[in-house]
Amino acid sequence: MIAPNYIRFIVIGSWCFLTACVILGSAVLIRDAFAKSHDAIEVSQVEYLGNTIELPQYWRERGGPRAFRREFTIDVNLDPLPKGDLYLHVPYFEQRLEVTLNGTHIFNSAQNRPWIGPISSLTSMVLLPREYLLGGSNTFALFVENGPAPVGVISRLLIGTKEQVGNIYLVRRFLNETIPPSIFGLELFLAFTSVIVFALRPQDKIFGWLGMLMLSITAISFFGFINLVPAAKGLSRYSTACVPFLGIGLLGFARMLSGGKMSVLFLPAAIALSTILAIGIKNGIPPVWLSYSVVIPLMTTCILASLFFLLKAIWNSLRLEYLLFACGLVILAMASIHDFLLRQGHLSDGIWMAQVSAILPLASIAIFIVRHQSQIASALDKSSDLLKQKLIEREEELEKVYLAQRELDQIRAIEDERTRITADLHDGVAGHLATIVALSDHSEFDPDSIRTSARNALLDIRMIIDALNVPDGTLIFFLGLFRDRCIDPLEVLGVEVEWSLAALPDGGTVAHEDALNVIRILQESVNNALRHGHLTHLNIFGREIAKGWIEITVANKSAPDASDRPAHDSSGIGLISMKNRAEVLGGTVDFRLLDQGAEVVLRLPPL
Numbered sequence: 046m047i048a049p050n051y052i053r054f055i056v057i058g059s060w061c062f063l064t065a066c067v068i069l070g071s072a073v074l075i076r077d078a079f080a081k082s083h084d085a086i087e088v089s090q091v092e093y094l095g096n097t098i099e100l101p102q103y104w105r106e107r108g109g110p111r112a113f114r115r116e117f118t119i120d121v122n123l124d125p126l127p128k129g130d131l132y133l134h135v136p137y138f139e140q141r142l143e144v145t146l147n148g149t150h151i152f153n154s155a156q157n158r159p160w161i162g163p164i165s166s167l168t169s170m171v172l173l174p175r176e177y178l179l180g181g182s183n184t185f186a187l188f189v190e191n192g193p194a195p196v197g198v199i200s201r202l203l204i205g206t207k208e209q210v211g212n213i214y215l216v217r218r219f220l221n222e223t224i225p226p227s228i229f230g231l232e233l234f235l236a237f238t239s240v241i242v243f244a245l246r247p248q249d250k251i252f253g254w255l256g257m258l259m260l261s262i263t264a265i266s267f268f269g270f271i272n273l274v275p276a277a278k279g280l281s282r283y284s285t286a287c288v289p290f291l292g293i294g295l296l297g298f299a300r301m302l303s304g305g306k307m308s309v310l311f312l313p314a315a316i317a318l319s320t321i322l323a324i325g326i327k328n329g330i331p332p333v334w335l336s337y338s339v340v341i342p343l344m345t346t347c348i349l350a351s352l353f354f355l356l357k358a359i360w361n362s363l364r365l366e367y368l369l370f371a372c373g374l375v376i377l378a379m380a381s382i383h384d385f386l387l388r389q390g391h392l393s394d395g396i397w398m399a400q401v402s403a404i405l406p407l408a409s410i411a412i413f414i415v416r417h418q419s420q421i422a423s424a425l426d427k428s429s430d431l432l433k434q435k436l437i438e439r440e441e442e443l444e445k446v447y448l449a450q451r452e453l454d455q456i457r458a459i460e461d462e463r464t465r466i467t468a469d470l471h472d473g474v475a476g477h478l479a480t481i482v483a484l485s486d487h488s489e490f491d492p493d494s495i496r497t498s499a500r501n502a503l504l505d506i507r508m509i510i511d512a513l514n515v516p517d518g519t520l521i522f523f524l525g526l527f528r529d530r531c532i533d534p535l536e537v538l539g540v541e542v543e544w545s546l547a548a549l550p551d552g553g554t555v556a557h558e559d560a561l562n563v564i565r566i567l568q569e570s571v572n573n574a575l576r577h578g579h580l581t582h583l584n585i586f587g588r589e590i591a592k593g594w595i596e597i598t599v600a601n602k603s604a605p606d607a608s609d610r611p612a613h614d615s616s617g618i619g620l621i622s623m624k625n626r627a628e629v630l631g632g633t634v635d636f637r638l639l640d641q642g643a644e645v646v647l648r649l650p651p652l
Contacts, residue, residue, distance in 0.1 A: 085134070085205025091117040091187070100201040101137075101393045106191065113197060117187045121204060126180040131173045133185065134203040134210035136217055137166040137395030141190035146177045148184070166198060166395050168217040170210060196388055200395050217396070225400045229266045231407050236263045238414055249417075251301040255410065257312075258294030261287045282326055288340045289318035292347035299351035302367060302413075303358040318343070348378055366413040373405030462558075520552055520595075520652060523560035524567075531568055535575075535583060545586035549595055555652045562626040563649070566634060567599060569619050570645040574601035582642075593651035600644035623647075 089100050093115065106113040123131075135142060144152040152171040191197030203210050236259035243252035264287045293315040297307040318339070325335055355371040358364075380398035387397070524546060532542055567585070574580050582602035590596045620636050623645070627634040632649035 085203040085209040086121065088119055088121065088202035088204065091119045091199075091202075093117050101198060101395070103196065103198050103389075105196050114188055114190045115197065117189065117199065119185045119187075119202070121183050121185065122181060123178060123183055124181045126178060127206070129206055130175075131178065131204060132207060132210055133171040133173055134205070134214055135169045135171070135187070136200040136203070136213065137168055137221070138189050138199045139166045139191050139197050142167070142169055143188040143190075144171050145186040145188075146173060146183065147179060149174075149177050151177065166221055166397060168214060168221055168395075170214040173204075198395070200393070220396055220401055224404070225266070228400065228403055228407065229263070231404075231411070232259060232263045232266055235259045235407065235410055235414070242414070242418075250307070251298060254294050254297030254301060254307060256294075257290055257315075258298055259410070261290035261294055265291070283323055285326065285335060285340055286319045286323040289315040289322070289343060292343050295351050296347045296354075299354040299358075299370075302370075303354040304361065305354065344381075348374060364416075366409045366416060369409030369412065370406050373402070373407075373409055376402045376405055518554065518560075520555050520560065520563065521546065521549060523555060523564060527564045527567055531571060532583075532585070535571075535580075540580050541582045543582070543584040543586070545584075546597075548586075548588040549597075550589050550593075552593075552652065559630060559652050562630055563597075563647070566623045566626050566645075566647055567597065569623050570599035570647075573619055573645075574599070574603070574643070579603045590648065595649050597647045597649075598644055599647075600639070601642040602639075603642045 090097055091100060091102075092098075093102075098117075102117075104115070133144065138154075142152070142154040143150065151174060152169070154167060154169050187199065187202075189197060189199050203213075236256060239252050239256035239259050243249060243256050246252070265284045293311045297311060300307045322335060322339060352371060352374055355367060355374070359367045359371060377399060380402040383392065383398045386392045387394070528544060532544065535542055571583065574583060580601050580603045584600040584602075585597070587595060587597040620634070623634045627647060627649070630649055630652065632647065635646040635648075637644050637646070
């Protein structure tokens with residue numbers, strides 16, 4: 046496995062090699078383009094205010110933020126007149142160009158140049174109409190307008206065919222006119238993305254500083270649309286006031302990339318510096334003085350501090366966006382020095398490198414945003430996978446607990462069922478068998494009593510077997526079994542039975558144990574009527590008393606013996622058993638003595 050330091054050296058070396066290839070390729074491309082223009086007519090002298098001056102020419106105007114216009118004239122001898130189309134190529138000028146040929150206006154750059162930066166130069170290739178060309182001396186007048194920047198420039202001129210001057214024109218137009226709007230679109234996108242991310246995730250403070258950086262860059266670049274937005278012409282001189290936000294935003298972004306913290310006190314400092322610059326510009330302080338005294342020292346300090354933090358971040362974690370951003374800042378600083386020398390007239394290539402080199406730090410910022418969001422998505426995916434794994438493990442644990450609990454519930458249900466059956470046999474059949482034994486041992490043998498007890502014991506066994514063997518059914522179904530086993534035999538004994546349960550609602554399926562409890566309550570009510578009175582008439586009827594709640598009444602008409610009345614009291618064992626079973630069902634049982642007989646009222650909730 047390769048050590049991390051070797052990986053750092055390999056990546057850094059590869060990046061330096063790639064950067065050198067790009068720079069060398071660009072230099073070869075520009076050199077070849079210039080080489081193909083050597084056959085064209087080169088104009089290096091023009092007339093201005095009656096004086097002959099050398100090209101390229103730089104000048105600085107005084108008088109505040111307004112446009113300045115200069116006229117340069119040249120005489121070109123075209124004898125003999127070349128065949129084919131001729132072009133006048135102005136490699137660079139600032140910021141507007143108009144051309145007349147032999148007194149006829151033939152070109153105005155403002156008509157086809159939507160993008161003009163506050164500090165920039167344009168290039169033009171002007172078709173020279175053959176109807177205005179003369180065989181011999183031809184007079185050209187060039188009107189160059191510079192503003193609102195106070196510095197103007199015009200390069201040497203070339204006259205030739207499209208093949209002679211076309212390549213250098215295309216290269217310059219790509220560098221000075223195609224790339225800046227494209228970079229502005231990227232700046233706007235990155236500014237919008239940074240602000241949105243910070244608004245949605247305020248805890249990511251690095252996006253706050255990045256948004257501040259990109260918004261200030263976008264605001265400065267916006268003044269490149271002064272041809273499309275007339276209001277920008279008057280405001281473009283205030284673009285310098287955005288520089289404090291740019292420098293401090295850059296410093297904050299680099300500081301947080303290295304893992305440090307950035308105090309929010311830098312934000313009011315940026316606002317204060319920006320306000321001072323705006324007031325100074327409004328009061329007529331020369332922008333050059335502001336640049337030398339405030340803007341250049343501030344940006345130099347911020348860039349150097351940012352490079353320090355970036356180198357620290359690269360050493361801690363070699364990542365492509367850190368390396369790109371650091372290299373981009375170095376190249377951008379060198380390009381800014383080049384542009385400064387160009388603005389001062391010490392260089393004469395007319396190519397503003399800062400605009401082109403800005404693509405490197407912007408690309409690194411784009412990579413940072415994508416990687417940052419990708420890391421968040423990866424962290425979310427990892428958390429999701431971890432959560433899924435924990436859920437699977439938890440489900441397996443719950444399934445084991447559920448299976449154990451279900452097995453325990455089955456055992457408990459079997460025990461409860463065994464206990465219930467035992468209780469039913471003990472309360473019913475065992476009591477009848479005990480009575481049979483007692484009657485059999487009695488000296489006065491009573492076959493009728495023994496027969497009645499045996500019949501009741503058999504009836505109890507049948508009721509238990511019916512409640513356990515038949516499938517789940519409705520309450521009406523189990524009440525029908527009760528009538529068949531317990532009520533119909535009473536008619537043989539001469540008891541008049543009135544059965545009326547049609548008013549009961551059609552309920553759902555009732556569990557066996559619930560049905561057996563209801564039957565036991567009704568059976569005990571009928572047995573009490575048989576034991577404690579001379580039963581002649583039995584009335585069983587039911588109805589719905591509330592939503593889902595039902596009421597079943599067992600009433601008998603007889604003349605009970607006086608000695609039997611205490612047994613019907615609410616303290617009787619049979620009535621206590623009925624109330625206990627009703628409580629299990631969530632209902633109630635009421636017992637009332639009548640003038641001739643008694644009644645038991647059972648009220649039940651939905652089963």
